[in-house]
Amino acid sequence: MEVKTSKVRTVLAYILLLILTFLCLFFFYILIVNSTRSHAQIMKGFSAVPGKAFVVNLKHVIHDANIPVLSGIKNSLIVSAGAAALATYFSAMTAYGLYAYSFKFRKAAFIFIMLILVMPTQVSALGFMRLMDNMGLLNTLWPLILPSVAAPAVFYFMYSYMQSSLPMELVEAARIDGCSEFRTFNRIVLPIMKPAIAVQAIFAFVQAWNNYFIPALIISDNKKKTLPILIAALRSADFLKFDMGKVYMLITIAIVPIIIVYILLSRYIVAGVALGGVKE
Amino acid sequence: MASISFKNVVKTYENGVTVIPDLNLDIEDKEFVVLVGPSGCGKSTTLRMIAGLESVTDGELYIGDRLINAVPPKDRDIAMVFQNYALYPHMSVYKNMAFALTLLKEDKNVIDEKVHEAAKILGLEEYLDRKPKALSGGQRQRVALGRAMVRNPSVFLLDEPLSNLDAKLRTEMRSQISKLHQRLGTTFVYVTHDQVEAMTMGDRICVMDKGVIQQFDTPQELYDNPCNLFVAGFIGSPQMNFVDAVVEKADNGYALKFGETSLKIAKDELADYVGKTVVVGIRPEDLSFDKDFLQDGNTIKANVDLDEMMGSETLLYLAYGDDKLIAKVPSPCPAHTGDDIEMIVNLERLHVFDKETEQAIVNC
Amino acid sequence: MEKKKGKMNKIKSVDYSKWGYLFILPFFLAFFIFQLIPLVSTVYYSFFEYYRSGLKVIGPTPVGLANYKALFESDFLKYTGNTIILWIAGFLPQIVISLLLAAWFTDLRLKIKGKQFFKVVIYMPNLIMASAFAMLFFALFSANGPVNHALVNMGILKEPFRFLSSVAGARGLVALMNFLMWFGNTTILLMAAVMGINPSLFEAAELDGCTPTQTFFKITLPMIRPILVYVLITSMIGGLQMFDVPQILTNGKGTPDRTVTTIIMYLNNHLYSKNYGMAGAVSVVLFIICAILCLLVYFNLNKDDTINATRKHRGKKGGAK
Numbered sequence: 001m002e003v004k005t006s007k008v009r010t011v012l013a014y015i016l017l018l019i020l021t022f023l024c025l026f027f028f029y030i031l032i033v034n035s036t037r038s039h040a041q042i043m044k045g046f047s048a049v050p051g052k053a054f055v056v057n058l059k060h061v062i063h064d065a066n067i068p069v070l071s072g073i074k075n076s077l078i079v080s081a082g083a084a085a086l087a088t089y090f091s092a093m094t095a096y097g098l099y100a101y102s103f104k105f106r107k108a109a110f111i112f113i114m115l116i117l118v119m120p121t122q123v124s125a126l127g128f129m130r131l132m133d134n135m136g137l138l139n140t141l142w143p144l145i146l147p148s149v150a151a152p153a154v155f156y157f158m159y160s161y162m163q164s165s166l167p168m169e170l171v172e173a174a175r176i177d178g179c180s181e182f183r184t185f186n187r188i189v190l191p192i193m194k195p196a197i198a199v200q201a202i203f204a205f206v207q208a209w210n211n212y213f214i215p216a217l218i219i220s221d222n223k224k225k226t227l228p229i230l231i232a233a234l235r236s237a238d239f240l241k242f243d244m245g246k247v248y249m250l251i252t253i254a255i256v257p258i259i260i261v262y263i264l265l266s267r268y269i270v271a272g273v274a275l276g277g278v279k280e
Numbered sequence: 281m282a283s284i285s286f287k288n289v290v291k292t293y294e295n296g297v298t299v300i301p302d303l304n305l306d307i308e309d310k311e312f313v314v315l316v317g318p319s320g321c322g323k324s325t326t327l328r329m330i331a332g333l334e335s336v337t338d339g340e341l342y343i344g345d346r347l348i349n350a351v352p353p354k355d356r357d358i359a360m361v362f363q364n365y366a367l368y369p370h371m372s373v374y375k376n377m378a379f380a381l382t383l384l385k386e387d388k389n390v391i392d393e394k395v396h397e398a399a400k401i402l403g404l405e406e407y408l409d410r411k412p413k414a415l416s417g418g419q420r421q422r423v424a425l426g427r428a429m430v431r432n433p434s435v436f437l438l439d440e441p442l443s444n445l446d447a448k449l450r451t452e453m454r455s456q457i458s459k460l461h462q463r464l465g466t467t468f469v470y471v472t473h474d475q476v477e478a479m480t481m482g483d484r485i486c487v488m489d490k491g492v493i494q495q496f497d498t499p500q501e502l503y504d505n506p507c508n509l510f511v512a513g514f515i516g517s518p519q520m521n522f523v524d525a526v527v528e529k530a531d532n533g534y535a536l537k538f539g540e541t542s543l544k545i546a547k548d549e550l551a552d553y554v555g556k557t558v559v560v561g562i563r564p565e566d567l568s569f570d571k572d573f574l575q576d577g578n579t580i581k582a583n584v585d586l587d588e589m590m591g592s593e594t595l596l597y598l599a600y601g602d603d604k605l606i607a608k609v610p611s612p613c614p615a616h617t618g619d620d621i622e623m624i625v626n627l628e629r630l631h632v633f634d635k636e637t638e639q640a641i642v643n644c
Numbered sequence: 645m646e647k648k649k650g651k652m653n654k655i656k657s658v659d660y661s662k663w664g665y666l667f668i669l670p671f672f673l674a675f676f677i678f679q680l681i682p683l684v685s686t687v688y689y690s691f692f693e694y695y696r697s698g699l700k701v702i703g704p705t706p707v708g709l710a711n712y713k714a715l716f717e718s719d720f721l722k723y724t725g726n727t728i729i730l731w732i733a734g735f736l737p738q739i740v741i742s743l744l745l746a747a748w749f750t751d752l753r754l755k756i757k758g759k760q761f762f763k764v765v766i767y768m769p770n771l772i773m774a775s776a777f778a779m780l781f782f783a784l785f786s787a788n789g790p791v792n793h794a795l796v797n798m799g800i801l802k803e804p805f806r807f808l809s810s811v812a813g814a815r816g817l818v819a820l821m822n823f824l825m826w827f828g829n830t831t832i833l834l835m836a837a838v839m840g841i842n843p844s845l846f847e848a849a850e851l852d853g854c855t856p857t858q859t860f861f862k863i864t865l866p867m868i869r870p871i872l873v874y875v876l877i878t879s880m881i882g883g884l885q886m887f888d889v890p891q892i893l894t895n896g897k898g899t900p901d902r903t904v905t906t907i908i909m910y911l912n913n914h915l916y917s918k919n920y921g922m923a924g925a926v927s928v929v930l931f932i933i934c935a936i937l938c939l940l941v942y943f944n945l946n947k948d949d950t951i952n953a954t955r956k957h958r959g960k961k962g963g964a965k
Binding site: 006009010013014016017020021023024025027030031034042043045046090091093094096097098100101102103104106109113114115116117118119120121122123124125126127128129130131143146147149150155181185206209210212213217227228231232234235236244247248251254255258259262263266267269270273274275 | 660661662663664665666667668670671672673674675677678679681682683684685686688689741744745748753754755756760762763764765766767768769771772773774775776777779780781782783784788790791793794797824827828829832833835836856877878881882884885887888891892895896908911912915920923924927928930931934935937938939941942945
């Protein structure tokens with residue numbers, strides 16, 4: 001009896017999984033198919049078969065003066081790489097500061113970071129905008145990169161990792177060997193943190209790549225816009241003039257690079273989600 | 281000169297707990313000193329204060345003539361071997377051993393020479409390119425030693441370096457470390473909770489309990505003349521037997537009486553204790569069946585609970601009234617589990633302690 | 645000789661504590677500049693009348709709580725309702741299916757093959773740019789889009805369904821996107837939580853005669869309660885911030901009839917029209933709600949953390965056995 005219900009549940013499980021897989025993959029399949037078809041083909045109807053207009057669509061998108069895709073990609077890359085680098089390096093540094101040293105406000109500092117762990121940045125968007133304006137940083141990429149120095153979620157991940165993987169004896173041995181504190185951090189601690197840094201760098205990169213709300217408030221110059229802002233611009237453009245091939249191609253450019261990186265690193269990324277446990 | 285001196289040193293942690301109330305300790309240059317005691321006695325803390333890994337709350341700490349309270353570890357000319365080896369996991373054995381010299385920006389050839397020399401002495405030459413995770417426990421231990429050796433320090437600190445090794449390796453490494461001390465001729469301070477290690481390796485042993493030095497003496501002295509109950513019970517395996525006895529006056533001296541046993545002892549120090557109860561200490565090896573030691577009344581009648589044959593010796597676990605005693609006799613042993621026997625006490629090797637102060641009154 | 649207590653010059657000892665301050669300085673400096681000051685500034689402006697009328701700038705003039713009054717008299721409550729509805733519509737399926745999948749994936753008796761493949765697939769949407777995702781859905785579900793084409797061709801529909809013009813359709817699409825983007829993440833989190841439960845508990849339950857369903861409700865769920873609470877609250881905070889998807893889907897208008905307008909969309913409108921006073925008020929109200937939820941998360945995290953304590957991390961101890 002038990003074996004039978006087990007089998008029934010297994011079948012049910014597979015059915016549900018297949019439905020979910022379909023939902024997850026179907027839309028992207030259509031996306032890629034349509035990015036290879038011309039506008040006329042797309043308007044004619046639905047097709048599960050790819051077309052031959054990939055290069056044509058790509059050319060149209062790149063040469064569209066209103067949507068500077070190439071600069072968009074460049075800006076997104078700069079922002080994402082910068083944010084990932086700053087977030088991981090300084091989170092590791094902050095985690096190390098609270099892990100390896102005892103000082104008066106250590107506990108308070110830690111509690112403080114835990115309190116702001118899930119506080120979203122949108123609530124201070126207004127003040128942020130005005131501050132960047134006053135600092136003359138509006139319409140530059142700096143406001144999209146610099147705040148990553150304070151990334152509580154990444155900090156917590158690094159701190160947890162240190163608790164399980166960085167015995168203080170290593171630091172003590174380095175001190176006796178004559179290593180200065182800062183050097184110990186860079187030459188001994190960081191190499192040990194490599195797995196954690198790798199995982200968090202990926203997440204930070206993706207988050208920065210996809211970020212829309214606040215960057216849209218900061219950047220108004222077309223040439224400085226990142227990809228999400230360009231997508232929004234596309235949406236608010238005149239609908240009748242749409243070349244649907246271009247639309248699908250632009251979306252593909254925004255999404256597919258991340259997908260490819262993900263597929264290559266999927267094992268580590270999925271493991272990283274579980275490792276970080278409750279805190280992302 | 282690399283002598284080490286603690287003068288009235290106090291160590292209190294941030295939470296207010298004082299682990300070391302008032303430490304006065306003088307270690308001589310080139311000596312091999314072992315700090316030994318039960319968990320929490322303060323031996324590791326003391327070692328780490330010498331290293332500079334723990335701050336000195338009050339008092340003065342000297343290496344040679346230098347007051348080093350505020351001197352950072354790297355300027356103290358010391359090296360340390362950790363219990364868990366603390367090898368840098370992302371560096372090869374060679375790089376681990378060369379690290380300190382690399383930081384000092386020494387000439388590459390000099391570093392190479394020194395590392396290879398140490399590696400040769402420790403038998404590590406074929407492992408120089410490996411990373412720590414590819415080494416066994418004993419090999420990692422030797423790398424940790426090598427890393428310390430290469431720096432040629434004036435003080436060598438070792439924090440329970442052998443606790444993570446299996447018994448056979450431990451014996452092997454013990455002799456290696458002793459030979460290393462002879463070869464290098466530097467001051468060694470060694471922490472362990474294992475009294476066998478302490479006894480075999482140290483020039484002098486510092487027995488500590490609850491942050492206080494109980495006795496600081498050579499192994500033989502600690503064994504022959506323990507100054508209090510704690511030291512007497514800590515040194516020696518199996519542990520010394522303790523029995524309460526009453527002091528009585530007897531012809532030519534005094535007698536320690538318990539049960540039917542009367543131990544004659546002619547020491548004047550017992551004069552103040554007539555009529556009082558004292559603690560008599562008898563080492564297991566000083567209980568025997570040898571009739572040569574038989575004197576008037578120096579026997580103990582007991583029942584054998586268990587006999588353990590250890591090879592050349594046998595341990596007899598005896599029930600004596602409500603007390604338990606252990607005797608160590610040569611094998612083969614005539615007595616077995618369940619037997620009622622009579623053991624003879626070697627009167628030349630008795631220890632008597634004050635029951636309240638636990639201090640030694642007499643060590644024969 | 646008496647030991648001098650309370651000496652005038654106490655001998656200094658080796659002290660590393662200043663390094664602690666140095667190492668955490670960048671974080672706190674960045675936080676102070678980029679989050680704290682903006683927050684204070686936001687709260688400050690919420691008490692001012694400060695907006696643009698045509699080309700003129702009105703204000704800033706202090707008006708106390710006038711902005712807040714205007715806020716609650718506007719459609720703000722409607723938008724809050726929208727936000728909550730949109731969140732729940734996505735979250736309910738998300739949590740149910742995630743629990744289901746987590747239970748099945750960790751059930752040793754159900755031999756589900758290809759777990760790694762499924763995990764990779766369901767997590768993927770989490771990495772998709774939400775704005776691009778919404779743009780994609782806008783194109784796919786438009787009256788003349790592929791989905792309608794397919795449905796009509798297959799005979800399921802007689803004529804194209806205007807997803808984006810119907811309340812249920814538009815909201816449903818937003819909910820579907822949110823669901824797809826997050827259920828994979830939640831599943832993996834819950835899986836890790838379940839795997840952190842001591843297996844002997846399950847073995848004991850089996851010996852006691854528990855069916856899988858009973859085990860799930862009586863043992864698994866209670867043991868992962870802290871993580872469930874964490875997921876709930878963080879999802880709620882995320883839900884309140886919902887912006888990218890509805891904004892792009894409806895081009896900021898919240899059609900049909902502003903039933904898809906969220907709180908942040910409302911805030912965004914004020915920021916764009918440079919009505920700083922109202923934007924401040926919205927931000928402050930949102931901040932207060934999120935701060936309360938933040939505290940809930942904090943206290944939940946600090947409660948019995950057995951799940952996290954028993955879970956072993958894969959780190960290597962350098963050089964030690």
